[in-house]
Amino acid sequence: MSSMVELKNITISYHSISGETNAVSDLSFSVEQGEFVCIVGPSGCGKSSILSMLAGLIKPSSGSFHIHSKTNIGYMLQKDYLLEWRNIRSNACLGLEIQNKLTSENIQRVDELLELYGLGDFKSHMPYQLSGGMRQRAALIRTLAVQPDVLLLDEPFSALDYQTRLYVSDEIGTIIRKEKKTAILVSHDISEAISLSDRVIVLSHRPATLKSIHNINLSIDERTPMRAREAPEFKDYFNQIWKELDVHVS
């Protein structure tokens, strides 16, 4: 079985006048088709650098990565970054516009997605008229509109308050599973990681190296992120990952 995404001995460092920062060191892992993988690690450990590299925004200093051929990548950032001078529909079409794919069938698909995920009545609203959760959904539709095979999610819920966050992560997790996308989520929230993903990759302090990989098997049927939190194994995974993260408050 060929992997969708494969990283081999990746090292990423940043250069500035005051010195060199090693963000990621000798990291290898792979993600299979349709899998939801979550990367957790202490804050500032270089998790986001991995996603930036996969999206082609930065180059690794050494090592190689491989993304299954002809794979389209969708990237979701920490905030929704809806452009405030465009309405929701036009924001959702931004990716298509940039990639010159603004065909009538693609626009129709965007309309269907907006309809499907409860934004049908808000197409011509401006972003400031929407709640945080709705904005985040609009941002997801903007990402899904270009029909990515792999979704890269860079703490997409971290800008939301706790209640909205639970609700939106449940909603978006369900949407991603429904659309059968391969997804890589970066987070520092352990329970969010366990509830959403098939596999959790734990990274060490900077420079990030692979600490462990957990396969999340929960004994519940009809798994949704919200219900996953009720599974008996949830707490065990949480404690184990918490220990491995080795958080020091100094």
Next chain:
Amino acid sequence: MYHKKNTISAQQLQYLKKVKKRKVLVCSTQIFLLIAFFAIWEIAAQCNWIDPFLFSQPSRMISAIADMAKTGILWKHIGITLYETVVGFVLGTIFGTLIAILLWWNNFISDVTEPYLVVLNSLPKTALAPIIIVWLGNNMTSIIATALMTSIVVTIMTVLNGFLHIDSDKIKLIQTFGGTKKQVLTKVILPASIPTIISALKINVGLSFVGVIVGEFLVAQSGLGYLIVYGSQIFICVLIQILFQSNNFTNSKIRCYNRIFFAL
């Protein structure tokens, strides 16, 4: 939770009344101040508290405006000044924005030109007007060039600063879709900078007007700046006439005029 629009409570009504009352008060005080200023000026001149020859008076100003309006001279000069100002600030905004785009596009040029921009910005641009006249001739082109000079550097700096303060993650968003630098410019940078460009436009109206008036002072062919210079020269002529005709140099008023003449 929500009230129907036709059911306004008594407190709300009272509040709205209070807001309206204050608005009326502010507006009427503003109008009163304006009228009072001209009224006191007129009275002071009529009662000879101030010398109307030096300070003029509203009634004379109105009759002078009426005379000039009747012959059409006033409209002609206002039109010319307005035209020069508008051309100056529109050109200043357009070229300023274009140069700001160039500097945003190319870091190297931006770093190289930075100290020069700072120097140019602190330079009193109207001081260059005489040399612009030497280069471009004693005509309207020189006046518009002066107006352009006064507004372009500020525009470059304001607009470029606006470009650089746009959230870098919005640029990243375009890049994650595989967008080019040109797309970053047209999809994010320019639309996000429209408020900045409009505020630059507002500043430029004033700066361009200053440039035009100074240019007209020097070119002295037409426009409001020309009228001001023309008026001050008439004043000097009249002053000389008064001084030569009077033989009473002990009069305090004449002594005062004499001092003004030598100060000029």
